[in-house]
Amino acid sequence: MSVEFFLFLLVAAVAVFAALGLLLSRNAIYAAMFLILNMASVAVIYLLLNAPFIAAVQVAVYAGAIMVLFVFVIMLLGAEKLNPADTKPALKWQRPLSIVLGMALFLLLGAVILTRLGGAAAAKMIDTSPLAIGKALFTTYLLPFEVVSVLLLAAVVGAVVLTKKS
Amino acid sequence: MNTLLEIILKAAVITLVALTGFAYLTLLERKFISRLQARYGPNRVGPFGLLQPVAEALKLIVKESIMPDKADRPMFFLAPIMAVVPALAIFAVVPFGKGPVLQLASNVNVGMLYIAAVIGTAVYGVAIAGWASNNKYASLGGLRAAAQVVSYELALGLSMVTVVLLASSASLAEIVEAQQPGNILGWNIFKLPVGFVAASIFAMTSLAELARAPYDLVEAEQELTAGYITEYSGMKFALFFMSEYIKMIALSALFATFFLGGWSGPFVNSLASPFGEILSLVYFIVKVLACLLLMVLVRATLPRLRYDKLMAFGWKMLLPVSLLNVVVTALMIVLGIF
Numbered sequence: 448m449s450v451e452f453f454l455f456l457l458v459a460a461v462a463v464f465a466a467l468g469l470l471l472s473r474n475a476i477y478a479a480m481f482l483i484l485n486m487a488s489v490a491v492i493y494l495l496l497n498a499p500f501i502a503a504v505q506v507a508v509y510a511g512a513i514m515v516l517f518v519f520v521i522m523l524l525g526a527e528k529l530n531p532a533d534t535k536p537a538l539k540w541q542r543p544l545s546i547v548l549g550m551a552l553f554l555l556l557g558a559v560i561l562t563r564l565g566g567a568a569a570a571k572m573i574d575t576s577p578l579a580i581g582k583a584l585f586t587t588y589l590l591p592f593e594v595v596s597v598l599l600l601a602a603v604v605g606a607v608v609l610t611k612k613s
Numbered sequence: 614m615n616t617l618l619e620i621i622l623k624a625a626v627i628t629l630v631a632l633t634g635f636a637y638l639t640l641l642e643r644k645f646i647s648r649l650q651a652r653y654g655p656n657r658v659g660p661f662g663l664l665q666p667v668a669e670a671l672k673l674i675v676k677e678s679i680m681p682d683k684a685d686r687p688m689f690f691l692a693p694i695m696a697v698v699p700a701l702a703i704f705a706v707v708p709f710g711k712g713p714v715l716q717l718a719s720n721v722n723v724g725m726l727y728i729a730a731v732i733g734t735a736v737y738g739v740a741i742a743g744w745a746s747n748n749k750y751a752s753l754g755g756l757r758a759a760a761q762v763v764s765y766e767l768a769l770g771l772s773m774v775t776v777v778l779l780a781s782s783a784s785l786a787e788i789v790e791a792q793q794p795g796n797i798l799g800w801n802i803f804k805l806p807v808g809f810v811a812a813s814i815f816a817m818t819s820l821a822e823l824a825r826a827p828y829d830l831v832e833a834e835q836e837l838t839a840g841y842i843t844e845y846s847g848m849k850f851a852l853f854f855m856s857e858y859i860k861m862i863a864l865s866a867l868f869a870t871f872f873l874g875g876w877s878g879p880f881v882n883s884l885a886s887p888f889g890e891i892l893s894l895v896y897f898i899v900k901v902l903a904c905l906l907l908m909v910l911v912r913a914t915l916p917r918l919r920y921d922k923l924m925a926f927g928w929k930m931l932l933p934v935s936l937l938n939v940v941v942t943a944l945m946i947v948l949g950i951f
Contacts (some may be wrong), residue, residue, distance in 0.1 A: 480737075499721065503723045503727050507730035515733070518759060519739055
């Protein structure tokens with residue numbers, strides 16, 4: 448309990464700090480770096496929850512592959528600095544709407560936490576080795592797995608079609 | 614607490630050895646390339662030039678550290694650290710020898726994924742260095758690095774998948790165990806044809822991940838002066854240098870583990886307790902050195918690729934071949950050949 452609890456507090460603090468940094472930084476590269484820090488700290492939380500596979504995949508896929516592309520695009524377009532003159536008129540009605548929707552989400556989450564506090568059952572300890580997860584993916588969850596693969600394939604084909612010139 | 618102390622001690626020893634290895638690898642590379650080019654190489658500082666790395670380190674430490682006026686200061690400062698940390702982190706799962714004393718965390722069952730994750734994050738140092746320098750050459754170098762690493766990571770990952778299939782485990786300790794039927798033919802590189810293909814792809818893509826010749830477009834002198842490293846000087850420059858050479862050692866260690874049987878070799882299992890372990894460490898070091906010398910030999914031999922050729926080779930050649938290799942490996946395992 449004790450060591451893990453303190454580790455959790457530390458990592459959670461880093462995750463929240465990184466999330467705030469992501470939202471508040473004016474520079475897109477900084478925001479991307481904060482997002483990577485956030486993903487890495489969430490990966491550590493997965494490790495604390497005894498899920499090393501998810502932790503490694505989180506870093507490899509999100510922090511490694513996807514964020515490299517984000518950073519690449521930001522650097523390529525030179526889009527790290529947002530010009531305030533370009534953005535303010537475009538965000539006229541979105542701002543109040545986002546506040547309302549954000550409050551609604553917050554209320555919902557709060558309600559769930561308050562009503563379930565102490566009521567939710569402790570998670571079952573399951574086998575989290577890559578072997579067990581692979582077997583589960585290709586037997587129990589084969590259909591959702593295949594649906595996701597088809598979805599991703601469609602996205603890839605779509606990207607190729609969109610980038611073709613003629 | 615004892616295990617925590619043990620982990621900290623091992624991590625400190627690995628870091629120290631990696632840093633010393635980096636210093637002497639630069640000397641080894643310069644000496645070896647010099648001999649290939651009919652020169653002597655560094656031979657003035659100390660016997661056979663053995664103190665050359667010490668002199669270089671001293672020079673870089675006392676050198677003025679220049680930061681460009683328009684550079685992004687925090688990122689300019691952080692980039693070298695982002696480059697070095699992943700390079701060192703790879704060593705955590707490498708089994709350096711037989712027995713738990715010579716291994717840190719090589720028995721974790723997600724070892725391969727850990728390596729993929731660490732290698733994937735290693736590019737940020739270079740990309741951010743290029744961006745933060747606020748210099749056209751540096752930015753182009755950083756962009757090239759990001760694109761190149763993303764492209765070659767796929768083939769690298771697939772060649773690692775072949776290894777996982779052959780060993781039917783993603784733990785590095787078990788991958789070494791799976792290569793020990795008692796003779797050299799147990800090594801993954803000799804599991805023909807798939808093992809050899811995977812080894813070749815791993816070797817080529819790891820050179821690309823390192824951005825070493827012939828894939829060193831990231832720092833192509835003729836086009837980009839020194840690429841992402843142009844604006845760096847002093848200790849920060851040394852850190853980038855360090856990250857490249859430590860990654861060289863780390864990827865050689867991985868190659869030895871994946872394809873050359875790791876620490877296994879004759880008499881390792883028959884000798885008494887301390888000697889078998891020491892012998893296994895010696896075998897491992899010899900294998901890593903062989904890989905390192907091969908990398909240096911490649912650099913001395915091959916010219917640099919053109920950038921579009923580099924991308925085409927990665928996507929149109931290495932990726933399909935490694936994908937096919939995985940399928941063939943799976944098929945051969947299902948058919949009971951391995």
